Each structure stands twice: as structure tokens, then as C-alpha cells.
Amino acid sequence: MFLLLLAVWLILNGKITVEICVFGVLISAALFYFMCRYMEYSLRKELLLFRLTPLFIQYFWVLVKEIVRANVCVLKIIVSPELEPEPAFVYFDAKFRTGMAKVVLANSITLTPGTITVSVENDSFCVHCLDRELAEGMEDSVFVELLLEMEAVESRWM
Known part of the structure; x- marks a missing residue:
């Protein structure tokens, strides 16, 4: 710095x-x-950011991939008159230690077309999905795995 x-x-x-x-x-x-x-800045925190950079990049590419995949699903629903969307609320728990990980997951879900994070209370997430297909595997998604891995690196480093 x-x-x-x-x-x-x-x-x-x-x-x-x-x-x-x-x-x-x-x-x-x-x-x-x-x-x-x-400002509670330290060289240790800066080194942690460098250590987390590969995971940030990986998270970004997974997010882009999921956004594209969800766009295709939403486009199918819009274009196909025979496909009837089945809206659903999905509730799942994600055991994060930090509030930042919860916020990043909630924002990632909301950025993905067809899904929106309705609420986050403690470790419980409530997500509205345009179709049940978009809700599959949300609780053990790649987003959750990468955020848990980032928290593990942070806990080992700090």
C-alpha cells in the first residue's frame, strides 16, 4: 500500500x-x-487479499457462467408458449461465519436472472425463483462452496 x-x-x-x-x-x-x-489496516490483511485473488477470479467466472445459464432458462420460458413457469420459494441454510459471505451469496443469487433473494435471517436464505428448474441445487451450489473456501482461507490466515 x-x-x-x-x-x-x-x-x-x-x-x-x-x-x-x-x-x-x-x-x-x-x-x-x-x-x-x-483504520485497522495491516500488511496481513493485504497479503490475505492477494491470497484470495485466485478464488475471487474463480468466483467471478462461476457467477458469469451461472448468469448465462439462467438467462438461457429464462429465455426458454419466455419464448416457449407451452412451457408454463412454476414459481417457487426456496428456503435453505448456509453456514457462513461472516456477514460478508452472506451478502455476497444473496447478491449473486439476485444477479442471476429468474431468482431473487427475498430475505436472509441468521443462516437461513429465502429465494424466489421464476421456475423450479432455477432452484435446483441452490443450497449446495458452487457459490456456497467457494465462499466457504474463502472463509476457510481467511480463518487460517488471520
């Missing part, structure tokens, strides 16, 4: 001189100290 702050300082100044570099180092060090002291 210190190097990022220094790089931003140098870019915003537009030129590199000894004075600008010295002031940049001092200001970046002061900001880095402030972040560590008062």
Missing part, C-alpha cells in the same frame, strides 16, 4: 525530482501509518 500511495503521489505531480520524491516518501509513510493505526 505504501508503494501504491507513493506511485499515486508521483503520478499526480507529473514530474520526478528529488524534492518530490522525498516529500512523497514522507507523505506516503504518514498516510500508511495513519491507515495502520486508525
Whole structure:
């Protein structure tokens, strides 16, 4: 983070001189100290983010794949007059330790066409699905597995 702050300082100044570099180092060090002291920032948290990056990328691609798959299912329902949608509420539990994992799962479900997260209470999720086909396997989906894996990495690292 210190190097990022220094790089931003140098870019915003537009030129590199000894004075600008010295002031940049001092200001970046002061900001880095402030972040560590008062904003609960630590080098350990930054290393955790680097450690979780492959899982974030994998989660993003799974989300894109599921969005495309759900789009195809919703398109079939819309285009085919003989297919009658069967709306359903699905209730399932996901044992996450952090609220962030619950929020990410709820938002991922809502981003997927044909499904919307109605409520999240403790570990219980309530999801409305346009069709029962979209609800299959939601409680043990790839989203849940990846989020649990991210939490496991975080608990080992912190």
C-alpha cells in the first residue's frame, strides 16, 4: 500500500525530482501509518487479499457462467408458449461465519436472472425463483462452496 500511495503521489505531480520524491516518501509513510493505526489496516490483511485473488477470479467466472445459464432458462420460458413457469420459494441454510459471505451469496443469487433473494435471517436464505428448474441445487451450489473456501482461507490466515 505504501508503494501504491507513493506511485499515486508521483503520478499526480507529473514530474520526478528529488524534492518530490522525498516529500512523497514522507507523505506516503504518514498516510500508511495513519491507515495502520486508525483504520485497522495491516500488511496481513493485504497479503490475505492477494491470497484470495485466485478464488475471487474463480468466483467471478462461476457467477458469469451461472448468469448465462439462467438467462438461457429464462429465455426458454419466455419464448416457449407451452412451457408454463412454476414459481417457487426456496428456503435453505448456509453456514457462513461472516456477514460478508452472506451478502455476497444473496447478491449473486439476485444477479442471476429468474431468482431473487427475498430475505436472509441468521443462516437461513429465502429465494424466489421464476421456475423450479432455477432452484435446483441452490443450497449446495458452487457459490456456497467457494465462499466457504474463502472463509476457510481467511480463518487460517488471520
